[in-house]
Structure formats: structure tokens, C-alpha cells
Amino acid sequence: MGRRIAYIGEPVLTVAEVAYQCRLEPEDVQEELISGIIIPGVTAQAEAKTGAGIRVAEYEDHWPESYRSGHALDIGQAREVLSISRLAKDGSVELLDVAYFLRVDRQESFLIFTEERPPGELLIRYTAGTDLERCPAVRTWLLMQSATAHEFRETLVSGVSLAELPGSMLDTLLAEITVPPRF
Template identity: 55%
Template sequence: MARRIEYFGDPVLTLAQVAYQCRVEPEDMEPELIEQIIIPGVTAQCESKTGAAIRGAVYEEDWPANFVSGHALDVGQATQIVSIMSQQPDGTWAEQAGPFELQQGQRESYLFFPVARPPGPLRIRYKAGLYIDLHPGVRNWLLMAAATIYRHPEMFLVGQTLAELPSAFLDHLVADITVPPRF
């Protein structure tokens, strides 16, 4: 399972977009609620539901020795390999210079080693994030989720976290980027 190391770039929604979706003027909204709870909350829900990185972030995952060249990375929408480290016999980690190739599919990205996969366990660090303009359904999912939570906070806000949204219609908006189960 990949670990998110850090986000980079701006959040995928803005206060103005959420205000427009809610048909409310931005100055009439509670900016802290929208920017610190609702936007991060719906982004995290979408990432959890799809298995794809929605907001740009750096991830790190460990591959056991039996993962071969061409194996899929855990998080969908991977765009760039930052580093590949291989575990040495003494337990230390050494950076691998390559060659390697990241092939991006619609839902998953695959890491290939054209010459030979380094032996032993690998630690792969990569950047991932959705180019939201190519997936307007995802933006619509996020905006509908944010507006629903804003309009009905008593149903979805639990302390500083969000409860899950109903999924029948909304799931189809993110189907294009949903990573298939890996069992």
C-alpha cells in the first residue's frame, strides 16, 4: 500500500467553485469550513473511493522481490517517478539510476525496467495527481459532494471529518479513474 508523503500544488477545488455550485456568494460562506474541512474531505473521499490521486501528491510504496517489471503502482494517476531505492543485503537502501519507464494507463500506471529489474525489495517514490480538466465528471463529483455537505452539514459533518456520501449516481462520475481491485 502506498503512503502519501506530501501534497503539492493547489487543492482541486476553490471556495469560488463551491460557492457557485451552492448558488451562494463566496463572501456569504464560511471559508474555513469550506477550505479546511469540506474541500479536503471530499478530495480524500474521492481518492479513497477511486484509488486515484486527485490532488497532486508524492507517494512511496514498497515492492517485494516478487513484483516483476510491469507491475501496477498502488495509486492511480501516477505521472512521474521521483526515485527508486533497492534494499541491499546489509539492509541499507541504495538509489537505482535506471533505466526504468512509467507507462500511464487511464486508471493505472505501470513501472517497467527495460533492461532488468533490480533484485530484492524496492522502495518507489512517485508523483501522482489527476489532470482534472480531462475528467470533468470527477470535478462534478467533487462539487456535488461539497455542495451536498455544505447544504446538509448535520447529515455529513461528524466533528472534523465527513461521513460517506450516497453513491448510486455519483460513482459513475469517477468510474473512468477508479483503480480495479487487486485481490
């Protein structure tokens, strides 16, 4: 699985968008709760559920020598390859200057070397993140999850019976960016 190095983009939702979705009056908005817990929480939830980058971040994949040219990057919604390095047996890293292109499909992105794939274990550093203008259903999912997280902030609710919306209905909002299983 690709390792996130750091988020580099702005959060995918604003406090105002979440407050509007939650139907909050201005005096009822708890900015720290929304910006510090709810938005990062639903972003992480969507990333875990889909295998795609939601908020723009930098990632690193480790490619064993068995991964050939044209192999998919681990995180969906890749945007740009930042560097390709070779990992030596002593643990040192050698930056490579090789010709490649990134083929971006709807759910996955494939790194294709225009000449031969460099030998050895490779470290591929890239950015990934979902364009929510192109995938408005993902924004809808994030907002719906944010409103639910705001309404039910605790892990237990006593004395109330809750019924979830069918998961299949909600999960279809993420279908266009969900990375298919690779096993």
C-alpha cells in the same frame, strides 16, 4: 497500498467554485469551512473511493522482490517516477540508477524496467494526481459532494428524512479513474 508522503499541488477546487456550486451569496461564504474542511474532505473521499490520486501528491510504494517489471503502482493517476531505491536488510536505502519508463493507462500506471528489474525490495517514489481538465466528471463529483457536505455539515440531522441520490449514479462520475481491484 501506496503511502502518501505529502500533497505538493494546489487543492483541486477553489473556494469560489464550491461557493458557486452551493449557491452562496458572497456574505454567506465561510472560507475556513470550505478550504479547511469541505475541499480536503471531499478530496480524501474521492481518493479513498477510487484508489487514485486526486490532488497532486508524492507517494511511495514498497515493492517486494516478487513484483516484476510491469507491475502497477498502487495509486492511480501516476504522473512521474521520482526515484527508485533498494531497501537493504539493515533498513538502509540505496538510491538506484536504473532505466525504466512509466506506462500510463486510463486508470493505472505500470513501472517497466527496460533492462532487468533490480533485485531486492524496492521503494518507488512517484507523483500522482488527476488532471481534472481531462476528467471533468471527477470535478463534477467533487463539486456535488462539496455542496452536500456544505448543506449537511453535521453527522446527524434530527427531524428530517434524507434520501441520497443513487450511489451508482454518482459513482459513475469517478469510474474513469477508479483503480480496479487487484484480488
